[in-house]
Amino acid sequence: MALPELKEFCLPESGGDVQNLLDKYGDSALLVAGGTFIHGLEARGFLSGTEALIDLRSLGLNTIQSEKKGIRVGATSNFASLEHLPGIDTPAFGALYDALAYPPAQIKNLATVGGSIAAACPFFDVPAAFQALDSTVAVAGPGGNREIPIDDIYAGMFENSLEQNEYISSLFIPQQDDRSASAYLKLETNANDLALVGVAVRITLGRKNKISDARVVLGGGLNDTFKRSSAAEFVLNGELANDDLFQRAADAIASDISPISDHRCSAEYRATIGRVYTKRALQRALERLA
Numbered sequence: 001m002a003l004p005e006l007k008e009f010c011l012p013e014s015g016g017d018v019q020n021l022l023d024k025y026g027d028s029a030l031l032v033a034g035g036t037f038i039h040g041l042e043a044r045g046f047l048s049g050t051e052a053l054i055d056l057r058s059l060g061l062n063t064i065q066s067e068k069k070g071i072r073v074g075a076t077s078n079f080a081s082l083e084h085l086p087g088i089d090t091p092a093f094g095a096l097y098d099a100l101a102y103p104p105a106q107i108k109n110l111a112t113v114g115g116s117i118a119a120a121c122p123f124f125d126v127p128a129a130f131q132a133l134d135s136t137v138a139v140a141g142p143g144g145n146r147e148i149p150i151d152d153i154y155a156g157m158f159e160n161s162l163e164q165n166e167y168i169s170s171l172f173i174p175q176q177d178d179r180s181a182s183a184y185l186k187l188e189t190n191a192n193d194l195a196l197v198g199v200a201v202r203i204t205l206g207r208k209n210k211i212s213d214a215r216v217v218l219g220g221g222l223n224d225t226f227k228r229s230s231a232a233e234f235v236l237n238g239e240l241a242n243d244d245l246f247q248r249a250a251d252a253i254a255s256d257i258s259p260i261s262d263h264r265c266s267a268e269y270r271a272t273i274g275r276v277y278t279k280r281a282l283q284r285a286l287e288r289l290a
């Protein structure tokens, strides 16, 4: 495979500089942050035509700030820094805690929050947890900044919904309810594998211990992108949390999946494991509330 002919490596120091570079190089520019997925893009043929790499790491976006209504994590913050987020050891943040257990230390030190989302790879773990926590993504572009729900950022496998001259500047994780718990479970073939199936869930208990708010996020090849299962969430909302309910919610994901078959496993296998892991993730979340 022919390697791309890179002509420039740019290290802009301001958002304005990024915009100028994106204007200058257009389609032949590629943003880079931790750089850990660049080989993955290259192997899939996405780098042909790339002439300039625009490294975002000098923009000062590696900050983590507590705000009134949640935590704002700069786009170039690495996974390792997420391990020190305020509240990371609470039940509500369980999905993120679980997901961060998977990447090896070298990746945690490099991989960034923005890159993990922008890559739009449903086989990653950490973005599924961001979604279960109802995070939003701040996007910078020529027209200023806009904030979008993370649910809306995925356009397809390896395809995000950002406009040509936009980039992710931060992730906002809203404050979680005291009676919320979340969990993430992944099936992998070995300790360094991408997810065959990944499921992140969150439940919040309300009056009389009934579930007042549920999230079920499916990843890892159950669809082309990370996708919430509205059918499973519908089953869960307003009901008493127990194994029977979790089984019904797990069965309900069937209407929200379109699993892929590949060299790692079949669509049928993914569908079966998806059900099993949805139920187990819900059980794990409930155990965290106990």
Ligand SMILES: Cc1cc2nc3c(=O)[nH]c(=O)nc-3n(C[C@H](O)[C@H](O)[C@H](O)COP(=O)(O)OP(=O)(O)OC[C@H]3O[C@@H](n4cnc5c(N)ncnc54)[C@H](O)[C@@H]3O)c2cc1C
Pocket (backbone or CB within 6 Å): 030, 031, 032, 033, 034, 035, 036, 037, 038, 041, 056, 075, 076, 102, 103, 104, 107, 110, 111, 112, 113, 114, 115, 116, 117, 118, 119, 123, 124, 125, 126, 127, 166, 167, 168, 169, 192, 193
């Ligand atoms: C050996 C290995 C093991 C891994 N294990 C795991 C694991 O266990 N769990 C897991 O969840 N993930 C895992 N990953 C995947 C890893 O999480 C991603 O590669 C990483 O999150 C991508 O982030 P990055 O900063 O390195 O992005 P980059 O590689 O720099 O970029 C990835 C893509 O995002 C774009 N991009 C980057 N930043 C921005 C931005 N701010 N705005 C817009 N576009 C942007 C780039 O243009 C590129 O298209 C693993 C990767 C490797 C190589």
